[in-house]
Amino acid sequence: MPEHIPKLNMETLTRWRSLSYKELVKAVCSIFIPTETIPRNELNGLVDEALRNFRHKDVVPMSRLKSGLNILEMWHGATHAFKDLAMSCVGQFLDYFLKKNNRHVNILVGTSGDTGSAAIESVRGNPNIDIIVLLPHGRCTAIQERQMTTVMEDNVHVFAVDGTSDELDEPIKKLFRDSEFVKKHNLMSTNSVNWVRVMVQIAHFFFGYFQCVPPQANDVLPSVEIVVPTGGAGNITAGCITQKMGLPIQLVAGVNSNDIIHRTVQHGDFSLGNTERTLASAMDIQEPYNMERILWLAADCDSAKVKEMMDEFNNRKRLKLPLELQRRLLGMMKSCSVTDDNIIQTIRRCWEENQYLLCPHSAVATFYHYQQFDSNQNLPRCCLAPASAAKFQDVILRAGLVPAIPPEIEALMKKETRSVFLGKDDDWEKILREKIEAIGRKRM
Template sequence: MQYVSTRGHVKPKGFIDTVLMGLADDGGLMIPEQTPVVSSEQLQAWASLSYEQLFLEIFSLYINDEIPKDELRAMVARSYSSFRNKEVTPLKKVHDSLYILELFHGPTFAFKDVALQFMGEFYSYVSKKQGEIIHILGATSGDTGAAAIQGVRGKEGIKICILHPHQRVSKIQELQMTTVQDDNVLNLAVKGNFDDCQKIIKDLFFDLKFKGKHHLRAINSINFVRILAQTVYYFYAYLQVNQGNDKPQLINFSVPSGNFGNVFSGYLAKKMGLPVNKLIIATNENNILERFVRTGEYKPGDFRSTHSPSMDIQVASNFERYLYYLLNEDAEKVSAYMEQLKSEGKIVITGEDLLKVQSEFVALGATNQQCLDLIAKYKSEHDYLLDPHTACGIAAYEHAHMDGEVTVALATAHPAKFDEAIILCEIEQEFPEEIAKLLDQPQFQTVVELDEAEIVRQLIDFYQ
């Protein structure tokens, strides 16, 4: 298996080099040269596997034997040893047509843990094997930063700097990042929004001299290993729903999505042969992805702060990966579209291409009030407390559901991380001990202006 860039100007790379590259050197995103396809017989054989065993089977299709199986197995075991549920991503049945896949049982109570605890182990493995220091640099709308820091804090040979939008993440998200005082962690609170932070990260990774000199490595979902790790729970959920069924049924997935990485993982799983019926994209009032599916126009709009801050994103990084497949893997067309987005501020998909988009996705941008109403409704009617991002997913499920269908809605975070929204629903929740104890701890962060030069100065000081 080799990996290429969506823009076509990077020589094919192996798995480890692809992960280390992060953002492709030509500004594109790395994707597998071919997508491995899982047969129905192979899928059936996976039905009895544990989550960790399934992870190993899926990754073995992509890693070219670059990591010995026993070493990969040890990394996976360490990655999920800190999860509070032995199933890693347990499935809860709400009623006959709806299941909730709980992705928040990792150390930071968010779905990002599923991929980032493994990435921390992977970077530590590479650092030791290659004898090089690794400087991880990422932007977060809240959850990625906490999960990434937890995955690498205290690890020898690794330093991590995370940019987050100052006062635009939940208080618990902020505390999970900024109460970590390990010497290899730097938190920069940027006076801007997530898209501002993400643009700075991409600019620095595209500066190949700076990237090479400082051994920069990506932790955001521009890194393909994030995407691949997330495909595992789509397979796992499908196999759990259909356990014991003589005639396996197609499953819908409703996916809260801001940066398009989570739902793209579902798209990749479908390309691999997973029998997915609908992929439902759930966004909030920052609804660029809904508008794209509905009209074909991909155009960042006015930024809005919402009760689901992890999805307060207008520019979805992983959209380019989907565009590559939509355009039949034509890297020249992808490059032209991305240049048009940069110069004109939008791209428009029409005709057969738009019909293809609409055959592959359904989308809904839920309002703040819809999310609050659904949090209250599901607590009252099903005794299940949704976080506001998962509530967006439930809104999209209710919008797209048809009789006879079964949907798995992805619960991307524990509600304790977003108590500001839960309080508005007049619901009092009990915080898990790990979250409650954060409230009394000192914080370590540096507040900076939206100034790339100042951020670079902070990084250079940190790396020395």
């Protein structure tokens, strides 16, 4: 995390209101990246290149639908998911420094669905990078899995693991704890543990907010509620930082039946449960590691206090938050937990009212909006849509609707696939070590 999170004055916030999404990304990055690290003209060029191939001219357009529903579409990148927004910038920044320093890195990534394909897309074919991705076999959609396993570049190595996304994170954590191994093999992550991912995501909270603020509100910026479908909590961490920067947003963490974040916000109960399979599969997570960042922000950046709490959680897999900390957390965000039936009902309602298809994760946020709208809680509200409905055809069919399938997704089903299967009885950590060492030998 940054040592200091700047508070923006009204003059800056007023000026930022007129910026495009791409310009907001540059403005946010300029706050956190010193000019001596990346000169401004080069930084602007890297962001332009990162966002060059998004399918919509606004990059993240806002759809304004019936029942006061505002949907911020964050899925117009290469893999049809919001992870492309930050990951494309991570890829450009990383390439910039690797070329500058003539270095090679090994990226190790665990995914619950969308992260892996976006990470692969951002670095595929790059001679200075090898990327190793672990995916939970059979727990992603067929399209999500094929977006990873159909990439044939030599620098892409995919493992399909017989386990949950939380379980496949364990060998990754063990490897990163081995500091000698990490240093020897230049091992790094582009999961949202990587600060740059969180930093870039701050921009779409500003953009979504400004899209919802009436143009006549000049001197006083009103509150806007932003509803965030939440799994590993990297995206809502960016929202919490945006609050600290002075933007008057009220956050809502929307989760599925894997409700550890909801229980933590509502009751201070940060304790592990069993990971359940849901229709919102990318959010099937019970150990959202970015909660450590959120607790740090809520605890006034008291690192010693947060370390003590996280050590207790890692040892016991349960933690009861101090009452004052839970009160502060509840001041930062609301939360709701949404069932599979709620998701199906919401997808149907949105289609019936608007002929607009939601992915199951977007439906989590929209369910909360419909609840508030139907009870006349009608403050300005922005629902973040993290993925295209096209990636979740089975869920759309289950809702009794017909999925719209773009040709690039349809083509995936005809491509050759390549991955290594890791069974329950395999030593996942050992196999990963051997793979990384083999990459090193090949380069030598």
